Amino acid sequence: MELPDHPLTEARRYGYVEDGGVWLRPTLGQPARRIGQVKDTDDDALRYFGQRYEAFRVKIDELLDRLQAADNQGSFLMKLLHLQEQCKQHDGLGDYEALHRRLQEAEQQLNVSVARNREKNLATKISLIGQAEALRDTVEWITASETVKDLRQAWLKTGPVDxxxxxxxxxxxxxxxxxFFDRRKAFQTDRKALARRTVERYRELVNQAEALKNSDQFEATSRQLKQLQNAWREINGTLPKKQAAELWTKFRAANNHFFERLKKHIETQRPAEVRPGATPGSPEESLLRKRELAKRAEALIALPPNQGVTQAKNLQAEWKQSGAVRGPESDQLWQRFMLACDKVFEMSWPCYKKTWASSTLRAPTTSFGSCYRVRFAPLSGKFKLKRSSSHSFSCRPRANLCLWVYVAPLKLTFSNLIPSIFFSF
Structure with a gap:
């Protein structure tokens, strides 16, 4: 018993042989059409065109399988439409209507999926646009440039919309x-222009410093160089590292050159007895300086009171900077120095007697019988009345004249203050 020839049976179902040709029966709204001719036997011809249909069907099956597994299904739409047209023109014997229905169903499903994807794509693109427009005012150019790069890549990967x-x-x-790119370009142009202006300002300061480095007007030039240093800091410009280092090296070299000269000049102007045999900053040098200051303070007694007071103040400031020295001679120098200064201040008292006599000091109402310390500074001409917490006093040299008074009346003037003086130094 022979087995049924299934391919031949299917081929005869959808086609036939007539006048030496192979015909496809009416399908998909089209009349019967001749698709080939018989070369050997009728059955062989029918089997051949049946196999052509099977190959076409396998092609469609593979496409639909890929469609189901694809992320971007929208790219399959044109292929589905093209295969539907091929179903009407393909030369084979088989159920083309079934293939056409499968392709139409896949197209409908694909259209639904595409619609959903386009909604997602629309939301994605609107988000990308918002992120791009948010960079409108940013000045973080490096970070923003990377962000724009990522946004452009994301835009290209996002599918189409309506x-x-x-x-x-x-x-x-x-x-x-x-x-964004236009703003970045404008910023870079402005930055280059700013860098050029910054370089010009730095170079101008360098030229000014180099013009002053050999000046012999040490005091005025020192002030000018300090001003140039402040101006350098105020520029606070950003330049390439190599260029900035080159300008700073020239500017610093000019300043160092002048101040080294100033240092040598100061050394040559110092008193001769301070320099020989003494290490700078050593106790020996400090002792020599204190000896000189004591002599200079004693010499002030011969000057007019106003000049003497001013110079005594300056000597006191120099004494504080002369350094610490221990030993008996240091104490003796201190006594000499302070006694000389006190003498200068006491000599200035007549210059302020008129001011003192016209001054009125008022004690608190609860201060009857109290002791007060009257202190005045000759340079400022100001007098202060301060209540004492103790009736015992110590007498030691002071730079300013001080009076201890016993307050009996409520209102004190110079005329009734003098009889109540306990100490004056």
């Missing part, structure tokens, strides 16, 4: 990106 919205969205996104 055709009616495509042009508008493309215009907004690319417009925002282009605006």
């Amino acid at each position: 055709k009616g919205l495509t042009e508008e969205l493309e215009s907004r996104f690319h417009g925002a990106v282009q605006e």
